[in-house]
Amino acid sequence: MLYKIKKLTREHQGRIILNIPELVISAGKITSLIGPNGAGKTTLLHLLAFLDTPSSGEISFGSRPVRFVEKELHPLRQRVVLVDQYPILFTGSVYKNLEFGLKVRKIEKKRRSHLIEEALEMVGMQDFIHAEAHKLSGGETKRVALARALVVKPEVLLCDEPTANVDSENQEIIQSILERANGREKISIIFATHSLSQAQRLADKTVILKDGRPSDLSRENVLPATILGQNEGRIICRLHNDVRITVPVAYYPARTSAVRLFLNPAKIILTRNGEQALSHENLLPGKVVKIVGGNGQIKTTVDTGVPVDIFISLPEYARRPPLIGEGVLLSIPDEAITIE
Amino acid sequence: MDLLIESFKAAILLILAWDHELLAIVGCSLKVSGLATVFAATVGLPLGFLIAFTAFPGKRLTLTCLNTLLALPTVVIGLLVYTLISRRGIFGSLDLLYTQKAMVIGQIILIIPVITTMTIAAISRIDKRYRTTALTLGANTRQVAWVVFIEARYGVIAAVIAAFGRVIAEIGISMMLGGNAKGFTRTMTTAMALEYDKGEFILAVALGIILMSLAFAINLLFQVFQGRVGSDAV
Numbered sequence: 001m002l003y004k005i006k007k008l009t010r011e012h013q014g015r016i017i018l019n020i021p022e023l024v025i026s027a028g029k030i031t032s033l034i035g036p037n038g039a040g041k042t043t044l045l046h047l048l049a050f051l052d053t054p055s056s057g058e059i060s061f062g063s064r065p066v067r068f069v070e071k072e073l074h075p076l077r078q079r080v081v082l083v084d085q086y087p088i089l090f091t092g093s094v095y096k097n098l099e100f101g102l103k104v105r106k107i108e109k110k111r112r113s114h115l116i117e118e119a120l121e122m123v124g125m126q127d128f129i130h131a132e133a134h135k136l137s138g139g140e141t142k143r144v145a146l147a148r149a150l151v152v153k154p155e156v157l158l159c160d161e162p163t164a165n166v167d168s169e170n171q172e173i174i175q176s177i178l179e180r181a182n183g184r185e186k187i188s189i190i191f192a193t194h195s196l197s198q199a200q201r202l203a204d205k206t207v208i209l210k211d212g213r214p215s216d217l218s219r220e221n222v223l224p225a226t227i228l229g230q231n232e233g234r235i236i237c238r239l240h241n242d243v244r245i246t247v248p249v250a251y252y253p254a255r256t257s258a259v260r261l262f263l264n265p266a267k268i269i270l271t272r273n274g275e276q277a278l279s280h281e282n283l284l285p286g287k288v289v290k291i292v293g294g295n296g297q298i299k300t301t302v303d304t305g306v307p308v309d310i311f312i313s314l315p316e317y318a319r320r321p322p323l324i325g326e327g328v329l330l331s332i333p334d335e336a337i338t339i340e
Numbered sequence: 341m342d343l344l345i346e347s348f349k350a351a352i353l354l355i356l357a358w359d360h361e362l363l364a365i366v367g368c369s370l371k372v373s374g375l376a377t378v379f380a381a382t383v384g385l386p387l388g389f390l391i392a393f394t395a396f397p398g399k400r401l402t403l404t405c406l407n408t409l410l411a412l413p414t415v416v417i418g419l420l421v422y423t424l425i426s427r428r429g430i431f432g433s434l435d436l437l438y439t440q441k442a443m444v445i446g447q448i449i450l451i452i453p454v455i456t457t458m459t460i461a462a463i464s465r466i467d468k469r470y471r472t473t474a475l476t477l478g479a480n481t482r483q484v485a486w487v488v489f490i491e492a493r494y495g496v497i498a499a500v501i502a503a504f505g506r507v508i509a510e511i512g513i514s515m516m517l518g519g520n521a522k523g524f525t526r527t528m529t530t531a532m533a534l535e536y537d538k539g540e541f542i543l544a545v546a547l548g549i550i551l552m553s554l555a556f557a558i559n560l561l562f563q564v565f566q567g568r569v570g571s572d573a574v
Contacts, residue, residue: 086469104479
């Protein structure tokens with residue numbers, strides 16, 4: 001066990017921005033924190049990095065409860081490093097940036113050089129060793145920031161949206177760095193992301209945060225809708241492009257006309273032409289527009305007027321893979337729908 | 341107009357001739373103001389850094405007081421220090437009145453608020469992420485402070501330059517605490533006032549030219565450092 005959180009809250013200006021009754025994060029694994037903006041991902045990362053103090057509750061690190069006093073936090077911070085969503089590099093060269101963490105750990109100069117070269121090689125930035133840090137691009141800055149964190153060989157690497165605002169090439173590189181850091185260096189990694197597919201590709205475990213609380217709701221298929229009325233004990237919801245989904249009246253939480261529907265991608269059933277559609281209230285015809293693989297399953301996006309993601313298991317995919325442009329029918333059972 | 345042109349020509353000749361009296365006056369000004377700036381920086385920089393870097397009750401009030409002190413007239417400082425170091429003052433036995441030391445003390449009081457407030461501004465402008473980055477990389481409080489100081493260095497240097505510019509041009513403190521004694525406490529500004537009183541404009545204009553040249557050089561330096569701050573912030 002790496003972290004154990006109990007009844008943790010963090011308040012800001014009288015508002016509770018994080019409230020986690022219980023959470024365990026395992027050592028040696030990659031854990032992703034997923035959720036929309038304002039879900040509390042960054043706050044949680046800062047608490048896990050010992051850069052912020054909880055308002056109440058307990059965080060245990062390596063089975064020992066953490067006392068949030070500066071004297072005890074400093075040694076803990078030498079074991080855990082956070083890489084910001086928008087990392088900032090110190091004025092000076094890339095070498096000087098990487099040297100900082102080693103200097104504060106009193107690593108001797110010769111060894112420092114060796115470790116810096118090794119870390120830069122790991123992120124593919126060895127040619128930039130003497131470059132001025134503030135002249136680097138966004139993607140290069142992120143990679144140097146990762147190298148600066150990895151060079152000190154932390155037990156835990158915390159990354160706040162590591163691939164946000166970087167091009168797809170750098171996204172791939174950064175994801176590979178995280179995989180290698182975990183696989184080769186045995187560093188536990190906790191990262192925040194908006195992308196469930198990234199979480200699925202990298203993470204052994206995913207924690208979904210919503211309004212500062214852990215949630216079992218996926219962030220895929222969050223669809224704004226308008227309530228049109230009731231018919232035969234079901235609420236009629238109109239989505240974008242006049243796509244309609246009905247839900248049992250019992251699901252309807254409040255008397256508001258604007259709602260959000262969450263469609264669980266793991267519970268939606270894809271039926272191809274010629275196959276017998278399962279009997280569900282909600283059958284949406286559409287075309288396959290995107291297929292992405294990773295983490296033991298295939299994410300297929302179907303354009304039904306609104307894009308709907310579904311997960312297909314690898315054996316199912318191998319049996320008969322859907323094709324881009326293929327016409328399909330989505331069966332959405334009631335248990336796949338959450339309304340709020 | 342003729343008077344100004346004639347005085348200006350004579351003043352230029354005086355400067356080019358490296359007039360002994362002129363050099364003594366400039367030397368006294370630079371020495372007193374230089375020392376005052378060094379001592380004030382020794383107090384003002386750490387004080388400004390501490391105020392900017394730490395959260396404490398009454399911080400806003402402290403900032404308001406410091407900003408108020410920026411407007412402290414030199415004659416008020418002169419009067420205050422005079423009451424302390426005159427023969428009947430509590431430091432009267434030190435015999436400081438009408439010495440360069442007295443001028444330095446007065447000028448230190450004048451520019452400590454300048455250096456402190458400008459240091460606070462320079463440190464406060466530094467992105468908070470420098471601090472959290474240094475912390476997460478395992479730095480202790482002293483090392484974090486050093487990182488922030490290094491990032492704010494151009495702003496801090498600009499604070500010191502601005503303070504020097506303020507004291508080199510002041511007259512109230514120098515006059516009241518130095519006494520304008522020839523060869524001892526006569527500075528550029530006090531000498532200019534005296535020469536004006538005497539109706540002798542040549543030395544006054546020569547000193548004016550030097551003072552303005554110094555002010556120009558100081559402002560140029562100030563701009564250079566401020567510019568660096570701006571370009572670094574990008």
